[in-house]
Amino acid sequence: MFKEINWLKDKALLAPLAGISNLPFRMIARSFGCSLAFTEMISANGLIRKSERTLDYLKTSAEDIPLGVQIFGAEPEVMAQAARIVEGCGAALIDINMGCPVRKVIKAGAGADLMRDPVRAADIIRAVKKAVSVEVTVKIRSGWSLNSINAIDFARIAEDCGAAAIIIHARTYDQGFSGKADWSVIAGVKKAVGIPVIGNGDICSPRDALKMREETSCDAVMVGRGTLGDPWIFKGIQQLFSGAGEEYLPTLSQRHEIINAHWKMETEFSGQKIADKSFRKHLLWYTKGLPGSSRFRQVASIMTDRQAMMDELDRFFQSVDQLATEILP
Template structure:
C-alpha cells in the first residue's frame, strides 16, 4: 500500500479511537507489530482555538512512525486551519474523519454526518489537500443508513478531491457498531477504487484479519476495538500473513506483561497520578476471563501509586501460575472470540467514547 513515500505490503493499522489511541497505547501497539498508528481524532475547532488538551494529542515520538493525525470538523475554514496546525507536528500523513457516528461528532455536522452532504465533504477534502504539503487520506462509512448507501459516489468524489487512500468501515452511521460489518460493500469499493482502500470493521483475531484481506481485496486493514486489551493482534496477524501459520496464543503472562507495559508508558507520558488513574479503564480488558479477576481488579482501581499497581499485577501473575497448574485457565483466544462484544461494552462503561 502506497501513501506518499510510504510503501508497506498489506499493512495492519491501529485505528483512531478517542480516549484510546494516546501515546502510551500507540507505542504499545507499535511494540507488538502495528505497521501504522493513528492519533485520537481531534476537533478542528479545538485545534484552531489552541485548546491545550487537544493540541497535546498530536504529540508523537519517532518510534511511533509511520503515524497519521486524524482531524474532524464541519467547515472548510476550520478544517483547513486545523490541517495546517496538524501538519506542523510532522505526521506522515493527515486523515480526515468522515466516519465517526457519535452524537458528539456527527450531531454537530462532522464525521459521518457529512455522508449526507457529499458535495460539502468533497469541498472540505479538496481544501485540506490544497492547504498542506503532506498526503491526505480519509476514513468513512458506507452511508448514513442502509437506505442511503452512497460509498461509491463518495469514493469517486474523494478521489477527485485528492486523497491518497480511503479507510472504510463496513457499517452505516445508523448501525453504529451493531450487527456485523459488511465486508461485501468494502470489496465493492475496492473494485471501484483507483487508490488504496483500507478495510475496517470486526477484526477480532489474526484469522479475521486474513479473512478480511482475502474477502475484500483491500491493500491494508485497520483494527480498532479488537486491539483494546489485545495489542497481540498485530504481531499475531503479521505472523499469520507472513508464514501462513496460526500464531501462538497470548497467555496470562503475556496479558499481564502488556498491562504492565501500558502502565509504564501511561505514567511516562501523563505523570504518576494521572497516568495511573487513566489505566483503570484498561484492566478489565487485559485480565477479563482470568480466575478470580474481580478481586484483583477491585484492588487495582483503588490504587493511585504505579508501584502498588505493578505489585498487585505481579502478585496476580504468581497466582495465575498456580491456577494454570490446576488447569483453571483456558485459552484466551476462545474467550476473546466468544465475548468480544462484551469486552468492548465493559470498556465503554469505564471510558467516554470509542
C-alpha cells in the same frame, strides 16, 4: 514511502480511538508490528484556536512513526488551517473523519454527517489536500443508514478530490457500533476505486483480519476494539499475512511485562495521577478472560492506591501462573 502505489499492501493499522490511541498505546501497538498508528480524532476548531487540551492530542515522539493524525470539522477553510498545523507537528498522513456518530459532532455538521453532504465533504477533502504536502486519507462509514448506503460513490468522490486512500468502517451511522459490520461494502469500494482501501470493522483476531482480506481484497486492515487488552493482535496478523506463522499469544509472564511497560509509559506520559486513573481500563482489558480474572477486575475497578493496585496485579498473575501449572500435565 507513501508515494509508492502499494504502500499499504498487507499492512495492519491501529484505528483512531478516542481516549485510547495516545502515544503510549501507539508505541505498545507498534512494538507488535502495527504499521501505521493513528491519533484519536482532533477538533480542527480546537487546533486553530490553539486550545492546550486539543494540542495535547498531537503529542508524539521520534519513535512514533509513521503517524496518522485524524482531524474532524465541518468547514473546509478551518480544516485546511488545522491540517497545516498538524503537518507541522510531524504527521506522516492526515486523515479526515467522516464516520464519527457522536451527537455533538453530527450537530456541527462534521463526522458521519458529511456522508449526507457529499458536496461539502468534497470541498473539505480538496481544501485539506491543497493545504498540505503529506498524504490525505478519508475515513468513512458504509453510509448514513441501511437505506442509504453510499460508500462507493463517496469513495469515488474522495479519490477524485485527491485522497491517497480510503478507510472504511463497514457500518452505517445509525448502526453506531452495534450490529455486524458488512464487509461486502468494503469489497464494493475496493472494486470501485484505484486508491488503496483499508478495511475496518469487527476484526477481533488475526484470523478475522485474514478473512477480511480474503473476502474483500482490501489492501490493508485497521483494528480498533480488537486491540484493547490485545495489542499483540498485530503480531498475529503480520504472521498470518506473511504466511510465516500462526496466531501469536504472549506467555503469562510476557503479558505481565507488557502491562507493566505500558503502565510505565502511561505514567511518564500523563503523570501518575492521571495515568493511574486512565490505566484502570487497560488493566481490565488485559486481564479479561484469564482464569480468576473476575475477582481481580472487581477489586481493581475500585482501587485507587497505585502500589496496592500493582501488588494486586502481581498476586493475580502469580495465581494464574499457579493455576496454569496445576492444570498442565
